[in-house]
Each structure stands twice: as C-alpha cells, then as structure tokens.
Amino acid sequence: MNPHRISVKLYLDDPAALDAEAVVPPFHRYIREDAVGGIPIDVARYAHVVNGPGVLIIGHQLDYAIDYAEGRAGISVTRKRDPEGTLVEQVRDLATEAARLSLLLQGEDGIGDAGRVGTGEALVTILDRYEAPNDDETLVRVEPTLREAFEPLSECAAVEVTRVGGAREPFAARVAITAARPLERWAEGSAALA
Amino acid sequence: MSTIGWRDRLQGQMDPELAEEIEVFENQVELRKDGRVDERVFAETRLRRGVYGQRYDNGQRHDGVEHRRLEFPSGDLTKGPETLWDAPGMLRIKVPWGGLTPLQIDVLAELAEEYSDHVLHVTTRQDIQLHYVHIEDMPTVMRRLAAVGMTTREACGNGVRNLTACPLSGVCRTEAFDVTPHSEALFRFLLGHPDCQDFGRKFKIAFSGCADEACGLVMMHDLGAIARVDVVDGQPVQSFDVYVGGGLGTTPHQAKLLAGQVPLGELLPTVQAVSRVFARLGEKQNRNRARIKFLVSQVGIEEFSRLVREEREILPYDPRWTAHLEDGLLPEDPARALDTGAEDDGADPAFLAWRENNVYLQRQPGYAVVTIPLPLGDISSGQSRLLADVARRFVGDTVRTTVEQNIVFRWVRLEDLRDLHAALAEIGMADPYAETIVDVTSCPGTDTCKLGISASRGLAGELRERLAAKSGELDEAVKGLRIKVSGCFNSCGQHHVADIGFFGNSRKSGGRVVPHFQVVLGGQWQENAGSYGLAVGAIPSKRIPEVVDRITNQFVADRLPGESFLDWSGRTGRKGLAAIIEDLKQIPEYEDDPALFSDWGNPREFSIGDIGVGECAGEVISSTDLELSFAESIAFEAQVALEDGDIERADDRAYRSMITAARALVRTELPDVPEQDDVIVREFDTRFVETKRFQDRFAHGKFARPLLERHASGQSVATEEHARTLVEEAQLFIDAAHACQIRMAGATSATQ
Ligand code: HEM
Ligand code: SF4
Numbered sequence: 001m002n003p004h005r006i007s008v009k010l011y012l013d014d015p016a017a018l019d020a021e022a023v024v025p026p027f028h029r030y031i032r033e034d035a036v037g038g039i040p041i042d043v044a045r046y047a048h049v050v051n052g053p054g055v056l057i058i059g060h061q062l063d064y065a066i067d068y069a070e071g072r073a074g075i076s077v078t079r080k081r082d083p084e085g086t087l088v089e090q091v092r093d094l095a096t097e098a099a100r101l102s103l104l105l106q107g108e109d110g111i112g113d114a115g116r117v118g119t120g121e122a123l124v125t126i127l128d129r130y131e132a133p134n135d136d137e138t139l140v141r142v143e144p145t146l147r148e149a150f151e152p153l154s155e156c157a158a159v160e161v162t163r164v165g166g167a168r169e170p171f172a173a174r175v176a177i178t179a180a181r182p183l184e185r186w187a188e189g190s191a192a193l194a
Numbered sequence: 195m196s197t198i199g200w201r202d203r204l205q206g207q208m209d210p211e212l213a214e215e216i217e218v219f220e221n222q223v224e225l226r227k228d229g230r231v232d233e234r235v236f237a238e239t240r241l242r243r244g245v246y247g248q249r250y251d252n253g254q255r256h257d258g259v260e261h262r263r264l265e266f267p268s269g270d271l272t273k274g275p276e277t278l279w280d281a282p283g284m285l286r287i288k289v290p291w292g293g294l295t296p297l298q299i300d301v302l303a304e305l306a307e308e309y310s311d312h313v314l315h316v317t318t319r320q321d322i323q324l325h326y327v328h329i330e331d332m333p334t335v336m337r338r339l340a341a342v343g344m345t346t347r348e349a350c351g352n353g354v355r356n357l358t359a360c361p362l363s364g365v366c367r368t369e370a371f372d373v374t375p376h377s378e379a380l381f382r383f384l385l386g387h388p389d390c391q392d393f394g395r396k397f398k399i400a401f402s403g404c405a406d407e408a409c410g411l412v413m414m415h416d417l418g419a420i421a422r423v424d425v426v427d428g429q430p431v432q433s434f435d436v437y438v439g440g441g442l443g444t445t446p447h448q449a450k451l452l453a454g455q456v457p458l459g460e461l462l463p464t465v466q467a468v469s470r471v472f473a474r475l476g477e478k479q480n481r482n483r484a485r486i487k488f489l490v491s492q493v494g495i496e497e498f499s500r501l502v503r504e505e506r507e508i509l510p511y512d513p514r515w516t517a518h519l520e521d522g523l524l525p526e527d528p529a530r531a532l533d534t535g536a537e538d539d540g541a542d543p544a545f546l547a548w549r550e551n552n553v554y555l556q557r558q559p560g561y562a563v564v565t566i567p568l569p570l571g572d573i574s575s576g577q578s579r580l581l582a583d584v585a586r587r588f589v590g591d592t593v594r595t596t597v598e599q600n601i602v603f604r605w606v607r608l609e610d611l612r613d614l615h616a617a618l619a620e621i622g623m624a625d626p627y628a629e630t631i632v633d634v635t636s637c638p639g640t641d642t643c644k645l646g647i648s649a650s651r652g653l654a655g656e657l658r659e660r661l662a663a664k665s666g667e668l669d670e671a672v673k674g675l676r677i678k679v680s681g682c683f684n685s686c687g688q689h690h691v692a693d694i695g696f697f698g699n700s701r702k703s704g705g706r707v708v709p710h711f712q713v714v715l716g717g718q719w720q721e722n723a724g725s726y727g728l729a730v731g732a733i734p735s736k737r738i739p740e741v742v743d744r745i746t747n748q749f750v751a752d753r754l755p756g757e758s759f760l761d762w763s764g765r766t767g768r769k770g771l772a773a774i775i776e777d778l779k780q781i782p783e784y785e786d787d788p789a790l791f792s793d794w795g796n797p798r799e800f801s802i803g804d805i806g807v808g809e810c811a812g813e814v815i816s817s818t819d820l821e822l823s824f825a826e827s828i829a830f831e832a833q834v835a836l837e838d839g840d841i842e843r844a845d846d847r848a849y850r851s852m853i854t855a856a857r858a859l860v861r862t863e864l865p866d867v868p869e870q871d872d873v874i875v876r877e878f879d880t881r882f883v884e885t886k887r888f889q890d891r892f893a894h895g896k897f898a899r900p901l902l903e904r905h906a907s908g909q910s911v912a913t914e915e916h917a918r919t920l921v922e923e924a925q926l927f928i929d930a931a932h933a934c935q936i937r938m939a940g941a942t943s944a945t946q
Contacts (some may be wrong), residue, residue: 004196012471024795031257032257032258039267042250042255045641045652045655048622048658051576052572053313058311059281060264060280079758109234129304130200131199131240169576170304
C-alpha cells in the first residue's frame with residue numbers, strides 16, 4: 001500500500017488547559033527556527049471551527065496541528081507528500097514528530113504541561129479512500145503494519161488495534177498501547193527504539 | 195497510485211465534456227512539469243479551471259524577522275510567472291446559485307481531508323474553496339467533483355465566474371418569481387460558451403427575485419437580472435430587468451439598466467449578445483480597465499444597449515435559449531410533507547434566540563428557511579459530513595450557500611424546528627447570530643491571498659468573538675448591522691455594501707510599517723446593494739474593535755426614532771463620522787505599543803510583500819509622511835464636498851489631494867520642486883510613473899492614471915458620477931503614494 005496521506009494523533013492529557021491560540025506565536029517561531037520538518041510554510045488558524053483542524057503549521061510535506069477533530073483535542077502530524085521508508089517507518093516517524101511537538105510546546109512559557117499528550121493511545125488515519133476505504137478488509141491489511149510501528153513504543157510490546165468511524169470517513173484505527181514508553185523515548189525516533 | 199485508480203473508477207460517472215477537459219488539463223500538468231508548455235500559457239490554463247495561486251507561492255516568506263526562501267523539492271519549476279510548482283494553491287469550486295446536495299457536501303468533505311486542510315471555505319460569491327492543494331492533485335480532485343456534478347471550470351480567469359442568486363429564490367415572501375431555473379439555464383448555457391472565451395477580464399453575474407431587498411446584489415455585478423411581474427391584459431407576465439456594468443474593486447460602479455422587461459425567452463440571447471459586445475469591444479491590454487463597467491462608462495449605457503440590440507438581431511438561433519422554459523419550470527419539492535404543520539413553541543432561551551435570528555418563514559405556509567452560520571465561512575470536513583446527515587434528515591437536497599458565507603436549509607417544516615435546532619446544537623452549528631452584526635463577512639486576506647495587505651480574517655474573527663460575547667447587551671438597532679472586511683482595496687469581502695466596512699492598507703511610522711484598515715461607512719445592502727459606503731479614514735488594525743464600539747455607540751446615542759444606520763451616517767456626514775475616530779489615527783512609538791505593529795492573529799512583525807522593515811526605528815516623522823497626511827485631509831475635504839453636493843469643489847479637492855501626494859513623492863528626490871502643477875505632474879510622471887516605481891505589483895500603473903488624465907484634461911468634470919469616481923481614485927492614489935514611499939524606504943534600507 002502506498003497511501004496518499006497518513007496522519008497520527010496523540011491526545012492531550014488536559015485538553016481544557018490549552019488555549020489553541022496560545023500556540024500561534026510558538027508555531028511561527030518553529031517555522032523561523034526550523035524546529036519542525038516537512039518544509040513548513042505558514043500557520044493556519046481554524047480554532048473558530050468547532051471540532052475542526054484547530055491551529056496548524058502547514059507544510060509542503062508535513063502538517064502539524066493542535067487538532068480538535070472528533071471533539072477531542074490532540075496533536076496530530078500528517079504526511080502529505082514524499083514519504084520515506086517503509087509504511088511502518090512512516091507511521092512511527094509521525095508518532096515521533098507528534099511527540100517532539102508536544103515536548104517543544106511543553107517547553108514554552110505559558111503552555112507547559114498543557115502541551116502534554118498521553119502515550120497510551122494513538123489514532124492513525126489513512127487519508128486515501130481509494131487505497132484504504134474504512135472497512136474491515138483495510139484493517140486486516142494494515143493491522144500488522146500498525147502493530148509493528150507501535151510495539152516498540154510499549155515496554156512489553158503490547159498494542160491493540162481497533163478500527164473506528166463509518167464508511168464515509170477515512171480509514172482510522174485506534175491503537176491502545178499498554179505500558180507505553182515515556183514520551184521522551186517516542187520523540188527519539190525509530191533508530192533509538194530499534 | 196490512487197490518481198490512476200480514481201480516473202478509472204470514475205469513468206462514466208462524469209459529464210463527458212468535463213471528463214475530457216480534465217484529461218486535457220492533466221496532460222497540461224504533465225507537459226508543464228517537463229517544461230514543454232510555457233509557464234504563462236499554463237497559468238492561464240489552470241486559472242480557467244479554477245486553480246489559483248496562493249500567498250507565498252513565489253517561494254518567499256517573511257518569517258517576522260527576514261525573508262526566507264521555501265526550499266521546495268521541485269526547485270525552480272513554476273506553474274506560472276513567479277509561482278513555484280510545489281507551492282500550495284487554492285481551488286475554487288463553482289456552486290451555481292449556491293445549490294448543494296448532501297452527497298456533494300460529503301464529497302467536498304472527502305476532498306478537504308485528502309487534498310487540503312480539512313476545511314471547506316464558503317466565499318462571498320457562494321463558491322467553495324479548498325486551500326493548500328498541490329497542483330498535481332488537482333485533476334483527481336476535479337474528477338471526484340465532476341462525478342457529483344460539480345465543476346471548477348471558469349471559476350477563475352477571464353471568463354464567466356460563478357453565477358450567484360438569492361438563497362431564498364422560490365421560497366421568498368417578496369419575490370416576483372423563482373429565479374433558480376433561469377439561473378441554472380444561464381449557467382449551463384454560458385459554461386465554456388465560445389462567445390465567452392475572449393473576455394479581457396472576469397465577468398460576474400447575479401440574479402435577484404425582487405428589486406428592493408439585498409439578496410442577489412445585482413447592482414454590484416457585471417451583469418444582473420431582477421425578476422418582475424407585470425399585469426398585461428389582466429394576466430401576470432414574468433420578465434427580467436437586466437442590468438450591466440456594476441462592480442466593486444478599486445473603482446466601484448453601480449450597474450445600469452440595459453433593458454427592462456426582457457421576456458423570459460429573451461434572457462439567454464440578451465446575455466449572449468452582451469458577451470459578444472464585451473468580447474469585441476472590451477479592453478484587452480490594460481487589465482485595470484478591462485471590466486465591462488469601464489466599457490459601459492466609456493460608450494454610455496444608451497450606446498451600449500444599442501450595440502447589444504444590434505448584436506441580438508444577428509445572433510444565430512439556438513434552441514437552448516428556451517429549452518428550460520419548454521421543459522416546464524418545476525418548483526423545488528419539500529423533502530418532507532407537512533404533518534401537523536404546527537410549530538412547537540417551547541420556551542428554551544437558546545432555541546428562542548436561534549428562532550429569532552436564524553429562521554425565515556417561507557412563502558409556503560408551514561415551512562421555513564434556516565440559516566446555519568459558518569464562522570468566517572469555514573466548516574470542517576467532519577462537521578460537513580454531520581451537517582449533510584442533518585440535511586438528509588430534514589430537508590434533503592435543498593441546501594444553499596449564501597454570499598454572507600453561510601449555509602441555508604430550505605423547506606424546514608415548522609414542526610421540525612425544535613428537532614433541527616437540537617440536531618444542529620449537537621454538532622456545534624446552532625450559533626444564534628445569523629445575519630446579525632456578529633456574523634462578520636471576510637475575504638481570505640493575508641491568510642491565503644497573494645494580494646492581501648491586512649489580516650481581514652484575523653480582524654473578522656476578533657470582531658466576531660467580541661461581538662458574540664456581548665450580543666445580549668447590544669442595542670436592537672446595532673444587532674441588525676452588517677460588518678464586512680476586505681484585506682485590500684480589491685473588495686472581495688464586499689465592504690462597500692456593508693453598514694460598517696473595512697479594507698486593508700498600511701501606513702509607515704518611524705521606519706516601520708503598520709497594518710491599517712480603511713473605515714468605510716454607510717454602504718447599502720438593500721435594493722440589491724443600491725449604494726456604496728465612502729471611506730472616512732485609515733486606522734491601525736488593532737484599533738478597529740474600538741472603531742466598531744465608538745461608531746455603534748454614537749449611532750445608538752444619536753439615532754432618531756426608526757432611523758437606519760445608512761440614514762444616520764448620511765445625516766452625521768463624513769466630517770462628523772471622521773471626528774468620532776480621528777484620535778485613533780495617531781501611531782505611537784514602536785516601544786510604547788509594539789502590538790500595534792503586528793496584525794490580528796499573526797504575531798510576526800507586519801511587513802508588506804518583499805518590503806523590508808526599515809532600520810530607522812524611532813525616526814521622527816518625515817516630511818513626506820506629513821505631506822501625505824496633508825494630502826489625505828484634502829481628499830477628505832473632497833469627500834465632504836461631494837456629500838454637500840458641491841461637485842465642482844469635490845472634483846477640485848480630489849485633484850488637489852493627488853497633486854499634493856505626488857509632490858510629496860517628487861520632493862523626496864527634488865526637494866525644491868516648485869508649486870506648479872505642470873512641473874509636479876511632469877516630474878512625477880518621469881520619476882515615478884515611467885520608471886514604474888509608482889506601480890503596484892498587481893494593480894500596475896492604474897493608480898497614477900486619474901492624476902495624469904485629470905491634469906491633461908485641464909478642467910473640472912461636471913457630473914456627480916465623475917466626481918465621485920475621482921474622489922475614490924484620489925484616496926487610492928494616496929494609498930499608492932504611501933505604498934510607494936514604503937517601497938522606497940525598504941529599498942534604501944536594503945542598500946544601506
Ligand atoms: C488570489 C486571490 C484573489 C485575487 C488575486 C483577487 C483579485 C481581485 C481583484 C483584482 C478584484 C477587483 C475587481 C476587479 O477588477 O476584478 C477582485 C474583486 C472581487 N473578488 Fe477577488 N481576488 C482574489 C480572491 C478572491 C476570493 C477568494 C473571493 C471570494 C470568492 C473573491 C471575490 C471577489 C469579489 C466578490 C470581488 C468584488 C466584486 C466585484 O467586483 O464583482 N476574490 N478580486
Ligand atoms: S480583497 Fe484583497 S486581500 Fe481580500 S481576497 Fe480580494 S484581493 Fe485578496
């Protein structure tokens with residue numbers, strides 16, 4: 001499978017603590033200081049849209065967002081173009097980027113702990129209805145990939161994958177991670193976890 | 195790859211002509227990628243298919259400290275002059291007369307997720323836009339749209355743009371008759387029509403069901419049709435009054451009556467004849483004079499009408515002119531037949547507030563139109579899907595977009611209102627602010643538009659939030675006002691027809707550039723946008739909420755019983771209005787209020803385009819600044835004179851203000867320029883116009899022309915319309931002088 005776009009979302013521990021607009025200045029700075037990858041272009045503000053994409057760093061290859069889709073706030077990172085490595089690596093890299101962004105935000109004055117995400121759960125979305133319709137067949141095809149991507153993020157290699165959403169929605173799988181490694185380890189990336 | 199997959203899967207589901215078009219476009223994309231099509235040719239090709247550029251698509255972005263190059267993988271490959279291949283683009287999707295089905299909404303949501311940024315944006319002309327789409331994804335997006343009967347064809351470029359119509363057509367209590375079938379027939383007839391391929395500029399059409407309400411905004415369109423019914427020999431006879439030559443932009447024009455009582459079967463050939471005359475005689479070289487409004491002004495409406503009649507006589511017969519009439523004009527059917535017909539009028543305050551502002555009772559008893567306000571015209575893909583489900587449940591296919599950037603459901607049974615409200619509230623779409631002052635309209639502005647000067651969306655969002663927070667305390671007279679914001683003088687946000695309008699510009703202070711908005715008061719929404727507001731002064735962006743507070747408070751304090759904002763602003767006069775906000779014009783030192791030097795929602799220090807921030811922060815105000823502000827006060831006198839009906843003085847003051855601004859620029863290089871108009875204009879022409887330094891990157895030399903022409907003619911023009919135009923142009927001339935000065939300062943600091 002060579003999907004058009006993939007996204008990984010980690011959920012904020014305390015969604016009410018974070019004001020989406022508070023990330024706008026740091027997001028602009030991350031672009032200026034090359035703190036994020038994927039050829040960032042600009043910051044898009046959609047916090048006024050209920051359950052919307054929130055505030056994003058829109059890039060050529062990657063989008064980073066404080067994302068309010070499904071009515072649950074999280075940090076999501078989407079690969080839009082020029083994927084590198086296997087599908088397993090692509091998914092794990094997105095989880096790494098989401099973890100990195102969380103750590104960056106936690107280091108910001110005025111954000112701190114409000115930027116913390118949990119590691120017990122991730123949502124993987126494949127934004128390609130042609131390659132990956134949201135049905136059980138796709139789940140069968142991608143489950144091994146998702147397991148392989150997330151198992152190293154668990155101390156005991158224990159993950160559970162369930163499909164979510166209806167047929168009109170993009171394929172999405174909730175990954176529950178038992179005894180998840182700390183966020184700092186996630187942020188170190190594939191090589192450190194091998 | 196899914197690109198090829200979609201093409202194969204959707205074969206047979208698309209209109210064959212559209213499918214062919216998309217195929218050709220896809221080939222063009224490939225050819226351009228290989229460098230086998232010229233970039234200019236490709237740019238026009240893609241624009242005609244609704245594929246626009248977006249901000250930063252020249253690969254340059256000011257990051258708040260310096261200009262940075264965006265290092266895209268395709269390097270220097272372009273999709274048009276100064277437009278990089280990999281840079282994000284906007285796709286405008288036509289929604290003729292605003293009509294949408296739940297299935298189309300589903301597909302739009304899919305596309306927003308897979309190719310854009312999860313947001314559908316409803317525009318001020320009832321279109322839908324997707325932003326940040328890559329050029330190579332466009333053909334697939336177009337195919338998926340075509341499979342549900344949607345097109346992007348001629349959504350941009352020099353052709354017939356989306357055709358707009360009043361969202362209440364067919365259900366309105368005051369309309370003459372339903373314009374929907376006529377709008378649809380005209381839309382299909384003109385799409386790709388050979389007579390519309392040779393325009394020098396875009397062509398916008400609107401329909402309205404009556405003359406008095408706003409709805410279709412016919413008077414600000416290149417061409418508009420207003421429905422009417424007359425009784426002839428005791429029988430009601432339907433026809434259209436056809437108007438031509440309106441438009442906003444830098445020089446707003448009201449449309450003029452081309453032909454009254456045009457029989458239904460004559461509408462399409464009449465528009466076809468207009469198209470031919472426009473294609474043949476309209477300006478082609480100078481984009482800034484190419485809209486039909488300039489042609490109509492130039493030859494006069496009588497002569498233009500004669501040319502159209504002459505052209506009509508020789509048009510070869512086309513059966514499509516009347517096919518839609520012969521088919522019978524079927525009215526839209528409600529999705530749900532009435533049951534009890536009785537409305538449950540419970541006392542839940544949230545429901546009652548929503549019921550008051552968002553519900554319009556249809557002409558058909560028992561049914562209503564419900565407005566779903568979209569903040570800044572945005573709706574997320576997830577919400578769109580949920581909204582499509584709500585539509586399926588209550589109203590079926592009778593959904594429309596509006597020019598106020600909202601969505602309406604038609605044919606809602608009154609007995610369903612409570613359930614509909616509950617269903618909308620559940621998905622966060624039951625804001626009770628439809629068509630109130632909270633429901634601010636805005637163009638894309640600096641968020642995504644290349645031409646944006648100030649952050650129109652940032653400002654609109656801020657105003658919306660503040661006004662929503664105090665909506666309970668707002669005076670009834672204020673509640674119904676309209677606010678509209680454009681990011682620059684091009685007026686895409688339609689600020690000219692708002693009670694309170696703003697358009698973005700900028701001013702220099704102490705070596706830095708400060709984002710501003712020009713305040714435009716007293717535009718008329720009624721009577722199809724029957725008259726335009728006039729500018730009363732430019733104020734720093736961050737102080738605009740204060741402007742809104744002051745203006746609305748003053749209105750409430752001064753208002754005579756029953757007086758409208760339009761009448762109040764007319765009575766108060768320009769001088770009186772300007773006095774309310776005069777002190778807000780003062781720009782403090784940067785150190786005293788740095789926030790004023792950045793725009794709404796954007797912490798980067800403000801900059802316009804490639805202009806660097808001068809390094810002379812803290813510099814005292816220069817003599818050029820002083821002279822330009824002097825020019826502005828003369829322009830203001832011109833506006834006051836116009837208001838007092840003193841046409842001659844208005845003309846003279848407008849001209850004087852331009853001379854003063856031109857002199858300010860000339861003096862930067864020739865400090866001793868004499869106070870003689872001939873010398874000033876000559877020096878200005880040779881130093882600034884001929885060297886193209888006065889040129890705006892996009893508007894080119896248009897802002898200089900009024901001065902040069904008015905000077906060359908050597909005399910005052912007598913008519914009110916000319917004077918009004920000159921007064922508007924004088925303000926733009928001064929804005930352009932400010933911009934030119936900023937560019938010069940940038941260039942100087944860059945070379946220092
Ligand atoms: C790259 C972005 C854009 C550019 C370069 C652009 C350009 C212009 C220009 C030059 C005008 C002045 C009038 C003229 O001479 O045609 C104008 C007017 C207008 N544009 Fe845009 N525009 C842009 C985006 C938009 C968007 C996103 C909308 C919303 C659909 C829009 C809707 C309008 C409207 C409603 C008017 C004024 C009404 C009229 O004159 O008929 N424009 N635009
Ligand atoms: S008004 Fe100006 S900033 Fe706004 S969309 Fe039009 S061209 Fe862009």
